[in-house]
Amino acid sequence: MTDDAGGRPPGRRVAVVSGGSRGLGALLVERLLTDGWTVATFSRSPSEFVEKTAATAPEHFLWDQADLTDFKALRQFVRDVTRRFGRIDLLINNAAVLDGQQLFLTERPERIAAGITANLTGPIVLTQACARVMSLGGQGQIVNVSSINAIRGYRGVAVYAAAKAGLNGMTRALARELGPMNIRVNSVVPGFFESDLTTNVTDTNRERIQRRTPLGRIASIDEIADAVSFVVSPHASFITGQSIVIDGGITC
Numbered sequence: 001m002t003d004d005a006g007g008r009p010p011g012r013r014v015a016v017v018s019g020g021s022r023g024l025g026a027l028l029v030e031r032l033l034t035d036g037w038t039v040a041t042f043s044r045s046p047s048e049f050v051e052k053t054a055a056t057a058p059e060h061f062l063w064d065q066a067d068l069t070d071f072k073a074l075r076q077f078v079r080d081v082t083r084r085f086g087r088i089d090l091l092i093n094n095a096a097v098l099d100g101q102q103l104f105l106t107e108r109p110e111r112i113a114a115g116i117t118a119n120l121t122g123p124i125v126l127t128q129a130c131a132r133v134m135s136l137g138g139q140g141q142i143v144n145v146s147s148i149n150a151i152r153g154y155r156g157v158a159v160y161a162a163a164k165a166g167l168n169g170m171t172r173a174l175a176r177e178l179g180p181m182n183i184r185v186n187s188v189v190p191g192f193f194e195s196d197l198t199t200n201v202t203d204t205n206r207e208r209i210q211r212r213t214p215l216g217r218i219a220s221i222d223e224i225a226d227a228v229s230f231v232v233s234p235h236a237s238f239i240t241g242q243s244i245v246i247d248g249g250i251t252c
């Protein structure tokens with residue numbers, strides 16, 4: 001995973017990845033480290049991946065405990081990263097929660113607020129903290145991991161869908177506001193892929209997704225990471241404000 005050449009200061013580039021302990025986030029952390037980035041990530045709890053990576057790449061990897069709903073902790077995390085590594089070149093807003101399917105008519109307001117806080121407000125607060133650091137460095141990139149729930153209607157995920165659509169809106173607005181500072185902002189919009197987030201999806205629903213997908217199969221997690229790699233790479237150096245859908249055609 002290489003990055004834009006334009007205007008960045010020399011030295012090892014620094015990426016912040018939210019939720020890099022497992023799933024897509026862990027794969028992105030692994031790829032970034034392989035490509036010579038320094039990576040800082042956080043999640044609510046550590047994982048085998050985090051412990052192994054901290055042991056093998058102690059100089060270039062930082063994991064900390066932080067919850068997306070704790071804004072103070074997010075800002076402190078960004079301060080710690082900046083103090084330790086001196087810069088932030090890339091933010092990937094990857095972490096999200098999906099507490100199974102929820103019947104909207106019986107959803108409690110507290111759960112609605114919690115879903116929006118974790119999946120939208122937290123990422124916005126994190127983005128602001130990282131973008132401030134990027135603006136001082138005169139360049140940067142922000143990648144928001146959204147979902148096809150943001151662009152098509154599916155039952156039982158109204159709050160999650162609202163938050164993901166909000167991320168896409170933020171992508172467009174920030175691309176305009178931060179573009180003059182040489183900061184690109186894009187969303188990647190995955191369809192279903194296997195991870196801890198989707199363990200509750202029944203076999204029947206998996207088959208249905210597969211059947212309705214023009215390419216006739218479910219994405220591998222590598223195919224989603226490939227799209228993020230592309231967006232971050234010099235091949236995408238003139239792409240900003242866009243939502244790139246990776247779903248085998250299910251939303252076409």
Ligand SMILES: NC(=O)c1ccc[n+]([C@@H]2O[C@H](COP(=O)([O-])OP(=O)(O)OC[C@H]3O[C@@H](n4cnc5c(N)ncnc54)[C@H](OP(=O)(O)O)[C@@H]3O)[C@@H](O)[C@H]2O)c1
Binds near residue numbers: 094118196198
């Ligand atoms: N899997 C899919 O089919 C699918 C489809 C479309 C979009 N997406 C999106 O892709 C991204 C990655 O999903 P995934 O499937 O890789 O998820 P995952 O396997 O469940 O991993 C989620 C990561 O986020 C962290 N996290 C969750 N809630 C957090 C919180 N409140 N504070 C801090 N960290 C938190 C988790 O660690 P802790 O639990 O320890 O905090 C974990 O590291 C998400 O944005 C998701 O919405 C996934």
